[in-house]
Amino acid sequence: GAGVSQSPRYKVAKRGQDVALRCDPISGHVSLFWYQQALGQGPEFLTYFQNEAQLDKSGLPSDRFFAERPEGSVSTLKIQRTQQEDSAVYLCASSLASGITDTQYFGPGTRLTVL
Amino acid sequence: DQQVKQNSPSLSVQEGRISILNCDYTNSMFDYFLWYKKYPAEGPTFLISISSIKDKNEDGRFTVFLNKSAKHLSLHIVPSQPGDSAVYFCAASGGTGNMLTFGGGTRLMVKP
Structure with a gap:
């Protein structure tokens, strides 16, 4: 079956640009x-959703980071005014x-x- | 302050021999422990887990041992195969949430 997918796989941004990273979890998975x-x-924890509710955002490093999961399925991690220290791999995970x-x-x- | 530590950044083992990867933790609230394997350009893949009520869990060639008093766990791979070459992450959860806290990883190289 289909696993967790993320897009884009690679993103290059100039400092100060906003970026949006998408995660498609496994269908039916409650937690993201x-x-x-x-x-x-x-990997270091950023944030956690149970369905559409963001229950924990304690790992977000600054208020430039924002995540949403409006319909309890696909999630987007948005980083505003990107800085060089934001360079990293962003991983999404889901659980049943x-x-x-x-x-x-x-x-x-x-x-x-x-x- | 790292709550989960993997003190060996790399390990090289001959094919057919045993690989032993180690992990130490400091947070006594952790009660569930996992090992993930990661190949380049892929996400971590779950390998094996152990609850704090056990001291050993075995799955095929993979065995995880937990020593709660020492706050130490280890992953044994027997026999090691070249396809096992990857980065192995130890992770823990428990306490205030279900997020995973990861160690820094150990790169295992199994030589044919």
């Missing part, structure tokens, strides 16, 4: 997570339910490069 992975490091033992399935990520 965004993670940021800097070069040579492990909301328990800690529900496996999170990851998409391939979007590699963002800010020049």
Whole structure:
């Protein structure tokens, strides 16, 4: 079956530009997570949705980062006025339910490069 | 302050031998632990998990061991195969949310 998909796979932005990254979770998955992975490091949590409700945004690094999942399916992570330190791979994951033992399935990520 | 640490950035093993990857954590609220495998240009793929009520979980060639008193877990791969060459991430969850906290990863190279 189809896994988690993300688009675009690669994005180059000039400093100060706004970007929007899309995540299509596995159909029927209730939970959706965004993670940021800097070069040579492990993924770090950004935000979590249960259906359309954003239940945790404690990992968003600044108010330039905004995420939404308006219909409880597709999610968009938006970064306003991009900075060089925003360069990273942005990973989306979904899980069937909301328990800690529900496996999170990851998409391939979007590699963002800010020049 | 890193709550999950993988102190070995890389590991090289001969095909057919055992690979042992290690992970340490500091947050005593963690009660569920996972290993993910990642190939270049792909997202992490779930490998195996263990709950804090167990000290061992086995799935085929992969076994995860948990030592709660030492706040340490390890992944054993026996026998190692060249296709196992990848970056392995240890992750933990529990406490205040179901998000995953990852270690920095260990690059495993299995030589034919």
